[in-house]
Amino acid sequence: MTTTVKSAVAPEFYLSEFAGMLAEVRWEAGLTVRALGRAIRHHHSRVVCAEQGKTQPTWQLTVEFLRRCGVSGDKLLVWSTLWDITRQAERRRKGQVRGSLQPDAEFWSEIQEQWQRAKAQLSWPDSLVTKLRMVSTKRELGLALLELGSRAGYTSVRQIADRGGVPKTTVHDWVIARRLPDAERLAALVKDLGATRDEWEEFAAALRRLSGQRCDAVHEPSARPCMLSEYHRGSHRTLRGDEWLDDGTLDGRRLHQASVRLGVHS
Numbered sequence: 279m280t281t282t283v284k285s286a287v288a289p290e291f292y293l294s295e296f297a298g299m300l301a302e303v304r305w306e307a308g309l310t311v312r313a314l315g316r317a318i319r320h321h322h323s324r325v326v327c328a329e330q331g332k333t334q335p336t337w338q339l340t341v342e343f344l345r346r347c348g349v350s351g352d353k354l355l356v357w358s359t360l361w362d363i364t365r366q367a368e369r370r371r372k373g374q375v376r377g378s379l380q381p382d383a384e385f386w387s388e389i390q391e392q393w394q395r396a397k398a399q400l401s402w403p404d405s406l407v408t409k410l411r412m413v414s415t416k417r418e419l420g421l422a423l424l425e426l427g428s429r430a431g432y433t434s435v436r437q438i439a440d441r442g443g444v445p446k447t448t449v450h451d452w453v454i455a456r457r458l459p460d461a462e463r464l465a466a467l468v469k470d471l472g473a474t475r476d477e478w479e480e481f482a483a484a485l486r487r488l489s490g491q492r493c494d495a496v497h498e499p500s501a502r503p504c505m506l507s508e509y510h511r512g513s514h515r516t517l518r519g520d521e522w523l524d525d526g527t528l529d530g531r532r533l534h535q536a537s538v539r540l541g542v543h544s
């Protein structure tokens with residue numbers, strides 16, 4: 279029995295949506311088509327083609343495009359899912375055009391569901407970053423390292439150690455929480471394991487929290503010390519909640535609020 283395709287979206291939707299999303303990512307990265315083409319060593323016409331959605335770019339080109347626009351980590355995995363879905367949709371669509379395949383409502387509704395799920399994941403916060411922000415023990419730091427390793431395809435302590443050129447016993451000690459990693463080695467290792475910029479900053483921040491060193495800045499008006507860790511970012515803060523920056527001013531947000539209160543226009 280032949281039925282007509284009853285899909286909420288047209289089969290060609292996926293390729294054109296994929297192309298539009300690429301264009302959006304490039305735009306958000308502030309790159310022109312030419313600048314991006316130069317950076318990834320492809321003629322800019324290939325970038326244009328990818329964004330026009332006439333044909334699907336190869337995954338190789340897509341991944342270079344995305345990486346250069348700052349997409350990495352979990353998000354890159356989601357993009358690879360979207361790329362796969364697009365490819366399946368294109369194959370099926372071309373098959374249908376040639377008449378070699380029957381329209382298949384079930385196929386298209388499954389594709390649509392997968393697509394929506396993946397697109398929703400693009401707006402989720404990076405799961406590893408979220409975990410790292412909550413790390414409060416050496417063991418949790420070790421687990422985050424294992425998770426990063428496994429995402430990159432290194433599933434054992436030995437593989438992780440080999441990838442980063444760190445002795446296996448050292449990585450093992452980190453993972454079982456026998457000792458705290460040293461900052462430099464940990465930073466090099468997580469970069470080797472493909473951590474995003476946000477991730478490696480959070481690894482470093484977690485390590486600083488665990489090392490328990492305190493910032494030595496003092497809030498002059500109250501003579502109270504900053505209670506944050508040694509290398510914290512942003513303003514200093516006393517236990518009482520006074521905040522200040524090194525040059526003595528409040529941060530920009532507070533300055534802005536103060537000027538709004540005073541009726542000063544910037």
Ligand SMILES: [Zn+2]
Nearest residue numbers: 493495504514
């Ligand atoms: Zn401080």
